Amino acid sequence: MRKPGRWLAVVGFFLWMVWKITLPVGWLEFSIGFSLFVLLPLLLEEAVQKPHANKAEQWLWQCLVCLFPFAVSGVLSLSLPPGWEGVGWGGLWFIYTILIAVGGCWRIRFRNVVQVEEVSIDVGFLYLAVGGLFLFLSRFPIGGFGPFSDRELTILALFFHGVAFLLALVTGFFGRYRMRSGGADPLAVDWPYRVLVGATLISPLIVFFSLWYGREAIIFSVVLFPLLIAWMCLWWFWLSVEFKPWVQTAMILSVLMGASIIGGAFWRGWSLGRLSSVGMIALIPPYGFFSALLFSWLIVFAWRGVEKSRRLLTPGQLKKE
Template sequence: MNASRLGFHPQRVSDGSAVIGGAMWLAIVVGGPFRRLELLLLLAPLVLVPLLLGMIPAEGGREASSRWYWCAVLGQPIGALLVTASFALDHGVLAGMLIVPWGAVTLSMALWGLERLLPRGLEPLSELSIDAGLLYITVGSCWLLISRLGMNPLGFGDPIVFFTGIHFHYAGFVLPLLAGIAGRALSNGVWRRIYTFSVVTIVFGPGLIAAGITLSPLVEVVAVTALTVGVVAFALVTLLAIVPSRTNRFQQAALTVSSLAIAASMVFAFGYGLSEFLGRTLAGLQIGTMVAFHGHLNALGFALCGAVGWRVAVPASYSVCHAPFSSLTADGRVGADYLERNGIVGPLSPSGQMDDLAAYDRPDFDSGAVHPAIRTFYEHTAEYELRYKATWHPGFRTGARLAKRLTMRIEQLDLPVGANSQRTDSQIVDIDDSVDGRTGVRAWIRTDTETGNAVFVAAYATHKHDGETYMNIGLPLPWCNLSALLWMDTIETDVDSAGIRLSSRTRDEQGNEGLYLITPHLPVRLPMCEDFRVWPASVDAPQAPTTLRTDDTALVAQHEMWLFGQQFLTIQYAIEHVGSTNESPESKRRS
């Protein structure tokens, strides 16, 4: 569903719903039969949820066309209205059934959050915070449903069940979203580091508090303490770094009130949590006091003022990667005959991973500075033979041995586990662009010289993003593929010409680089990165490998990979020029 094509604009729809919901909420406050806590809860679905939903997508961004996003935006008014109707009834089946549509709305929000999170990964933290809020609110709707049904799971009374529902609508949803939106407006520096700490506690704090309520008072008080410190830190960052950077006076005033309110609110929450842990009341902090101070400060002071304040001028959103990915997949096996077996060989006869290294030129990268031997390798890859040695780092060797059984079977990414070096032949084959989905695609097929089995089958192409050309590699796997988007740079050597570096490491700017698992439904950014460096064999660079060099070695290379920041694999290469042919490995062996 693409409601924007029907003339709906997400921010206008959400703003309209928030205005109507605000009028309804005020009418209920004046003449409705609801208690104070119920009124504070109703403020979230009627006003805060639509107001915040409209601020998340980038202006004109693709994520605003997500079917899950539009299910949430268009379903929110109905769900909020039925939640309000539920509180006009006594606890029971009918009151609970009226909550179900709101549960469907929050489920759509959670699915949209996953749709945002998986292709982007855990960074930046501002967007992770927003995604956490979109996921947490589903927990709030579940507890709200349980409360309205009149159920008391785990022996909890209705107040605790209802408070948990409110907790996940405010601390679980509104707080992470406002923290995420604020983070978009914060530049790098010391305040950014404090913000990082605060967001980590905001993202994980609500879940830990809920676990503490269920499992242990000690866990609860530790979680409340951590969240209190984190939220107060966030309030300070907003007051001292973000508010002065905004130019609208109304926005400055609203964000100031919001920050002061949440700081004061968390002091009450900490005092109440400590009272519960010690088993005695401190400074008169009983449940009634919590409702009167903590609840109102959170809902009206922090949440409402913060949402209205940010709506005046919404910071630009992080751009999710929308690079063209290969659509190639395999059945149970890849193998050296993958292209022929699937009938996707193209009509051209390329000889290298790329036609011209100059395609990667940009203001800070000049292909003319690259050593001629490296350029020849990339433009005429089929003329080279590779000897390589893979080193699995401690902690990953057992996993590598287990993975070896699978990679041998599917003949893809079949790296050795032992200490011996191996040799591969190279073949470059054109691929039918209409099957792959990208343009200028060619496969680099590397086969073991002794066995003829495929070691590496990858489809190479390029794409541009913000004026920069990326190497775009797709490796077919059973029913999915592994895609690598790499930026290129030069590395200094002890001669006039430079070496080359290809990397998926994230840089400061919003680039496309990364490793992705491409599934039938959406790309999933993996918590992995890689660096590939190539030097002329004649240079003495500090990181250039030496163990495999011989008199015939033209180039040396080193490939390093990390998982969650931990290096798990290093591959060293010696690259030799063997002739100007592009024969298949089978033909080479026959000759």
């Protein structure tokens, strides 16, 4: 099958809707299920592109082909209350995310040079494993781990599945597009894009560690991510004139949805006085989750439609397998 990610996403979308209709799952779990069933196969397929380029790519391609049963196990764990059965299903999903993280590390090791856009994609795979860990921990029937309750662990699972992982890969796709005419030099990367990659990859860590350092640190992290999304959206909007009409439309819509998410989250947070708590994410009403899901799908849909083949490396720039 040449495009397994596309077909897995189509089937996954149908099952995702059936899951919501037949089982009483909350919007938080529903959003994670969207990442597992729809976004992950599309992003993983786009990241690999050529499954036979090297053993690392072959590994990730096999992970893509085997995605479906593991995604179902992750969704089953979210469908159950915290308990040992949920731990078992969540553990299977965590193992799968570790396999993808191994593929990302393998890709980094395979290159003798640093391709910033590819590093962004590989780090995104690592963030997916972090999300898998939080989903796994949220299923234990012990009321949470450390300072985090079950609910907060689930929020962190959503953050690393649907935000950190997604933005890292999309930033890498954006870099492939910008570097497509940059010549054979794999280090020829403009500094604004380097700054964007650095901010995208560091921001999830800032958000996570700020949870231990009080109100000011949390507010800083809450402000940082909307600014990062705004920067991305403005940059994409500026470049959208170069895209095909349907891609341009999707890009502009994603910019508008991104703006609505930023405005809605801040308004909700300030009006309730809960910007100082990780629980503010759970306070966003259903329309907020809907906006986030639509934004995620639009940017994945748009960047899959942009011509962005990766830069080729010479034999001397690759390590022997």
